Amino acid sequence: MCGIVGYAGRRGAQPILLECLKRLEYRGYDSAGVAIVGQGLQLFKSKGEIAVLESMMPQMAGTAGIAHTRWATQGKPTTENAHPLADCSNGLAVVHNGIISNFMQLREGLLKDGHKFSSDTDTEVFAHLVEAELQGDLSSAVAKALKKVEGTYAFAVVSGDREEIVAARMESPLVVGLGDGENFLASDVTALLKYTNRMVYLQDGEVASITKDSLKIIDANGQAVQREPQKITWSLEDAEKGGYPHFMLKEIFEQPDAIHDSLLGRIESLEPEPFFQGNNFSSVKIVACGTSYHAGMVGKYIIEELSRIPTTVQISSEYRYSPISRESPLVVLVTQSGETADTLGASREARKRGNKTVGIANVVGSAITREVDHTIFTRAGPEIGVAATKTFVTQLVALYLLAMELGTQNRSMTAQARRAMVTNLRNLPRAVQDVLNQAPLIEALANKYASARDMYFIGRGINYPVALEGALKTKEISYIHGEGFPAGELKHGPLALISTESPVVAVAVRDHTYEKMLGNISEVSARGSPVIAIGFEGDSELPKYVDEAIWIREIPPIFSPVPTIVVLQLWAYYLAKARGCPIDKPRNIAKTVTVE
Numbered sequence: 001m002c003g004i005v006g007y008a009g010r011r012g013a014q015p016i017l018l019e020c021l022k023r024l025e026y027r028g029y030d031s032a033g034v035a036i037v038g039q040g041l042q043l044f045k046s047k048g049e050i051a052v053l054e055s056m057m058p059q060m061a062g063t064a065g066i067a068h069t070r071w072a073t074q075g076k077p078t079t080e081n082a083h084p085l086a087d088c089s090n091g092l093a094v095v096h097n098g099i100i101s102n103f104m105q106l107r108e109g110l111l112k113d114g115h116k117f118s119s120d121t122d123t124e125v126f127a128h129l130v131e132a133e134l135q136g137d138l139s140s141a142v143a144k145a146l147k148k149v150e151g152t153y154a155f156a157v158v159s160g161d162r163e164e165i166v167a168a169r170m171e172s173p174l175v176v177g178l179g180d181g182e183n184f185l186a187s188d189v190t191a192l193l194k195y196t197n198r199m200v201y202l203q204d205g206e207v208a209s210i211t212k213d214s215l216k217i218i219d220a221n222g223q224a225v226q227r228e229p230q231k232i233t234w235s236l237e238d239a240e241k242g243g244y245p246h247f248m249l250k251e252i253f254e255q256p257d258a259i260h261d262s263l264l265g266r267i268e269s270l271e272p273e274p275f276f277q278g279n280n281f282s283s284v285k286i287v288a289c290g291t292s293y294h295a296g297m298v299g300k301y302i303i304e305e306l307s308r309i310p311t312t313v314q315i316s317s318e319y320r321y322s323p324i325s326r327e328s329p330l331v332v333l334v335t336q337s338g339e340t341a342d343t344l345g346a347s348r349e350a351r352k353r354g355n356k357t358v359g360i361a362n363v364v365g366s367a368i369t370r371e372v373d374h375t376i377f378t379r380a381g382p383e384i385g386v387a388a389t390k391t392f393v394t395q396l397v398a399l400y401l402l403a404m405e406l407g408t409q410n411r412s413m414t415a416q417a418r419r420a421m422v423t424n425l426r427n428l429p430r431a432v433q434d435v436l437n438q439a440p441l442i443e444a445l446a447n448k449y450a451s452a453r454d455m456y457f458i459g460r461g462i463n464y465p466v467a468l469e470g471a472l473k474t475k476e477i478s479y480i481h482g483e484g485f486p487a488g489e490l491k492h493g494p495l496a497l498i499s500t501e502s503p504v505v506a507v508a509v510r511d512h513t514y515e516k517m518l519g520n521i522s523e524v525s526a527r528g529s530p531v532i533a534i535g536f537e538g539d540s541e542l543p544k545y546v547d548e549a550i551w552i553r554e555i556p557p558i559f560s561p562v563p564t565i566v567v568l569q570l571w572a573y574y575l576a577k578a579r580g581c582p583i584d585k586p587r588n589i590a591k592t593v594t595v596e
């Protein structure tokens, strides 16, 4: 996720672009840049946050321009890879939010045609594609270039010889703000509210040309589009979180898109990634902390199911000081920040032991990605809330992809099984959206149980780590004592804690452990505990055993942790809201733990 802004008007563009850009910093903050049309095209960019760009940049005269704040997905967060990206002659510049999934082929073709590249980004190909098509009209050149691009995008393009911005979108947000004698462009309305509240939302496939006193939109068939502006009534403060009261809720609701982005360009090929080709790993060890550890625990089930490779999971701080075994596993380090000290230490230890390492990380250029042999990036975009939500779900996506690589490489997975996996992965955003649509119901239930002091979470098999993660989310942000157990373990001790005062949340989807799970639910309800269950839609048996039920759409059980954890994220969020907790910044917890 990145942030884009544009301005064409009568005032100096530079301060307006910077002001708007700062409101989009939540979308990315590893590098930033500005291109202003004055006497030709002036371009300035830098690594780091917008404040760094602002402190370094010279005065740039000109009344039209574009700017960008980046969250790297392709190419490290360096000054060279920062946007805007220019064509060969620095005559035009492009900013982009999204992923061009066919950029490698496009780049090869452009190199053959003599284009010179100055970055490792997917975006730069678009600057060269427009350059190749430009013969007068910028909108037509952009429209022609777009025909070659696959993936998702919001683009804005300026050329040094005209005060016009051309913009286009496909599955990435882009809005035009209308002013008097000036017009604006941004990834979301929050960036523009200081200047205008009259917005025109661009639709997929549309190309817009924006000047100080005109907005022209054409659709994918080249037809002119007339669209009335909408009046936005949000206050500036509301808008910074996109209208959500907390970043955590916003990030929970971004999960369908985050899953979609994390799959883009990665599931089409039946060939394993080069790193996995020729490597037959006899075992896998997943090492991580906190929520990432829980993702790793789900990953164990997925990897063993799809590749049959024995997999163990260990907490990073435990692995670092554990005895060296005879095995030489593939060590998978899961960390959203890529900077967690214990996981970094574990990665170094794994390499010292001579093991191959794979990182699963959300931050391109983070420490772990520089140390491992191979990285699978989650493409969740920046996560501001301390509680990990969309990074967890995209870590699961990365683990499905990893398991498919391993299963394909060692031939445990047939091409047919792989195709079925791909279909199911593509359906996940919809399954998550179904859960999000039930937020009001989950809030009502959470309000009912928010005064509990203790809460227990149970699940079996692949749903046991989901129970652990539900408990972690609950304790982290609502300060209710939450504990997760494998449901079959209750009778070995935890049942002593169960009382009418302690609600039990049961992940009880219909899988091969379902009957046993119903037995475990009976054990707690017999002791008076209220039971709130998550089950598959259409299950008429579960309501007979539980006090409350939340339903998810029926999907193959190996995928159920994705929608079930979203239920539990909302559950924890609404418990915390009812208790008046500081949701985005829980006490004593830092987003990234860089000390041992």
Ligand code: M6R
Pocket (backbone or CB within 6 Å): 289, 290, 291, 292, 293, 334, 335, 336, 337, 338, 339, 340, 343, 386, 387, 388, 389, 472, 473, 476, 589, 590, 591, 592, 593
């Ligand atoms: O950045 P990492 O994924 O390595 O962070 C690991 C944990 O610190 C993190 O998941 C923590 O448990 C979260 N705050 C939980 O919501």
